[in-house]
Amino acid sequence: MAKDTKERILTAALEMFSQKGYDGTNIRELTSSLGLVKSALYRHFGSKEEIWNALLDEMIAYYGARFGSPERLPPVPDSPEELVALTMGLVDFTIHDEKVVMTRKLLTIEQFRDDRARDLATKHFLTGLRDMFTPLFAGMMDKGLLRRDDPGMLAFAYTAPISALIHLCDREPEKTDEAMAQIEAFSHHFLETYKA
Amino acid sequence: MAKDTKERILTAALEMFSQKGYDGTNIRELTSSLGLVKSALYRHFGSKEEIWNALLDEMIAYYGARFGSPERLPPVPDSPEELVALTMGLVDFTIHDEKVVMTRKLLTIEQFRDDRARDLATKHFLTGLRDMFTPLFAGMMDKGLLRRDDPGMLAFAYTAPISALIHLCDREPEKTDEAMAQIEAFSHHFLETYKA
DNA sequence: GCAAAAAGTGACCGCTCGTTCTCCTGTATT
DNA sequence: AATACAGGAGAACGAGCGGTCACTTTTTGC
Numbered sequence: 268m269a270k271d272t273k274e275r276i277l278t279a280a281l282e283m284f285s286q287k288g289y290d291g292t293n294i295r296e297l298t299s300s301l302g303l304v305k306s307a308l309y310r311h312f313g314s315k316e317e318i319w320n321a322l323l324d325e326m327i328a329y330y331g332a333r334f335g336s337p338e339r340l341p342p343v344p345d346s347p348e349e350l351v352a353l354t355m356g357l358v359d360f361t362i363h364d365e366k367v368v369m370t371r372k373l374l375t376i377e378q379f380r381d382d383r384a385r386d387l388a389t390k391h392f393l394t395g396l397r398d399m400f401t402p403l404f405a406g407m408m409d410k411g412l413l414r415r416d417d418p419g420m421l422a423f424a425y426t427a428p429i430s431a432l433i434h435l436c437d438r439e440p441e442k443t444d445e446a447m448a449q450i451e452a453f454s455h456h457f458l459e460t461y462k463a
Numbered sequence: 464m465a466k467d468t469k470e471r472i473l474t475a476a477l478e479m480f481s482q483k484g485y486d487g488t489n490i491r492e493l494t495s496s497l498g499l500v501k502s503a504l505y506r507h508f509g510s511k512e513e514i515w516n517a518l519l520d521e522m523i524a525y526y527g528a529r530f531g532s533p534e535r536l537p538p539v540p541d542s543p544e545e546l547v548a549l550t551m552g553l554v555d556f557t558i559h560d561e562k563v564v565m566t567r568k569l570l571t572i573e574q575f576r577d578d579r580a581r582d583l584a585t586k587h588f589l590t591g592l593r594d595m596f597t598p599l600f601a602g603m604m605d606k607g608l609l610r611r612d613d614p615g616m617l618a619f620a621y622t623a624p625i626s627a628l629i630h631l632c633d634r635e636p637e638k639t640d641e642a643m644a645q646i647e648a649f650s651h652h653f654l655e656t657y658k659a
Numbered sequence: 660g661c662a663a664a665a666a667g668t669g670a671c672c673g674c675t676c677g678t679t680c681t682c683c684t685g686t687a688t689t
Numbered sequence: 690a691a692t693a694c695a696g697g698a699g700a701a702c703g704a705g706c707g708g709t710c711a712c713t714t715t716t717t718g719c
Binding site for chain 1: 481482483484486487568571572574575576581584585588589613616619620623624626627628630631634635645648649652653656657
């Protein structure tokens, strides 16, 4: 219960910041949730803001490693059903993975207070998914699974509504099942609309 | 400089809360921006939280008056161009009206801290626009301007991407022109896709 | 024109915040 | 066994917070 304290602090900070915001979180509560006394925290971080910055570093690095690199792209689906399955798998992960949910909530809450959070928020909420699906849709057009169209526009039209429903799940978790069903229905509708 | 102090406090509170969040706002700064001393505020509101609740009451009432009633619906367009024009008019208003922008930012920031903010956020960000465009699209289908389809699904597919770009403008105002152009392009693409 | 009520002032209170300081303890190194 | 050191404990700090109070000024109603 010593060496990994720094990481445990970051984990607890992500949880508290995402629930109460940076300003709403206090060091006493944060450390006592780890069975520590507040002064012990200052052996690992120089200040509250240093925790915030370390957390952002981690989130940026995690996002880059997981979604940033082109080689991490999923394979181009061979059928419409495969795209639906791929979508639902991604959505299921992103909605149920605690760390990802907390990251999204934190970015939502703090996007107007910190420039780096702002930039990462735009990636998470808008450009990230779009840039991921653009080459996918281009590939599906090449395979004759989708009608010829602007792949970037299609990716935007596809991912933005899904992203809106993911936000709904963050906001009202009790509607998760309903939202998942809506996403699946939307995915089918989209494919029906744009089929070759 | 006396009777309207209560309203001036609410206006200043909306501005500060939307920028720094509820926790990040302090009464001294809020009142001094109005040329008052903090104790004067307590003639009008019993506590900081009472300001917050009054603000939410106002936002809920404003939303209900402006978007909540069915008779406030815009007329069904007579042509695709008219829908684009209607959309761009709405977007232009919602992006440039200071009070609306601040309300949206505030709801974004505080949606996880307050249940009423959470509910209003869902209306602002998801269901409100969708419910507004559903009868519009149904009407356009009746007029033969759109192919027969599920109007609610179309409204969702239309408004969610637009909403995502409105959020982008809130987050990165310097991208407003770009976002407006994207919305217009998306609107045209949507109409081309779903034309009868 | 005057009394009463409303609005504004400035000093002050208790509390909590982030942070610091000194001391203690367990562990690893030589 | 002695030493060094990292990690934690606990008291204390100054500052800033939301909120109160007694008092003065302004506005209002008769």
